Amino acid sequence: MFYLIGKCGHTLEKFLDEETPMFGMVEAKSLMIKYTMDCIGSCVFGIETGAMEITKQKNVFVTMGEIIFNTSKFHGYKLVCRAIWPKIFYALGLKYYSTEIDIFFKSLLMGVFEKRNFKPTARQDFVDLVLALKQKKHIIGDSLNSKSMDIKKIEMEVTDDLLVSQCIVFFAAGFESSASTLSCALYELAKNQEAQRQAQEEVDEYLRRRNNKLVYECVTELPYIEACLNETMRLYPVLPVITREVVEDYTFPSGLQVDKGVRVHLPVYHLHRRPEYFPEPDAFHPERFYGDAKNDLKPYTFFPFGEGPRQCIGLRFSKMQTTVAMITVLKKYNVELAEGTPTKLEFCPSAFLTHPNAALNFKFIPRDGWEQRVYVK
């Protein structure tokens, strides 16, 4: 699948070449949304979204993304109601996504499925994985209500609705989370020029070694970039609160009892900023996640992707798309805060994900010698 993300990296390189001289200033979140949508469109739906094409018309995927991550107060209240009282939420006939989303994605995906004759192809994208499931007709998995020693199995029929809904979840979970992390990473690097220089040196060295080619190994060969992304997710975890429902009465070794049905809200943002786990918690120090220092992290104090069996399934995918984007931007540009961009972020209280109130505007200034780091396709 990496070759598809690599191609999106090449499109981002071209898009930046065209976009930056035109406007001089770049709003990082909308830029990164276009890029991550292209990655998801290509790897999940097997289509070119054209999100990074410069046209006057608004891209339909960008519009769908805005509907899903609507930050209005009404939507915010709905989300809180669903997190705290899910039974009431569904009894009132409320839905997480609007019907518009269902209709759009169903018609899009049924077209893609039909084009592939409802059978996996050599493309090896997510649609192929989903179509492979369809051929099985039924899937068997572990029941959520199983206690660890007594695993019950459940069987589900593979319907078109089930397949389409998997693709929608991947679209929604995949583009916004990575775009948000990328724009916040650039924000912190713009404020911390020394860290930015160290990240650029690592990128330049990687491209020299790999003859300007993007290869899968970039996810392990750039430890400082990885540390910058981890430190960004510590400061700005995409999901600031993770919710779990207790499925069986349980007593912790400490004696704390939790009863079946209780909902537990884990304050990820708060834990990530506790000074006893992360000294100077509000400061951007990628070194916490670099080299031997990362062995000192206390387990379960840093979990931007969640933990346990429901941990983010897109973790590896997100590493691929975020690393490629960081290489693509930093190999050519020095990133600085544009005038008016605040030096401390405040967040929108009605948004589902960590969403800064302010636009993240940057100046992208071409670096000396960038011509030697143009991608080889």
Ligand code: HEM
């Ligand atoms: C920086 C990027 C990302 C972050 C920080 C992130 C974070 C998370 C978190 C915290 C969860 C909830 C885990 C839990 O409940 O314990 C989650 C779930 C999930 N993520 Fe991600 N994610 C990212 C990227 C992605 C990508 C790229 C994809 C797909 C391509 C993806 C797909 C999913 C899916 C399918 C779920 C499960 C949703 C569900 O169970 O309802 N994520 N993610």
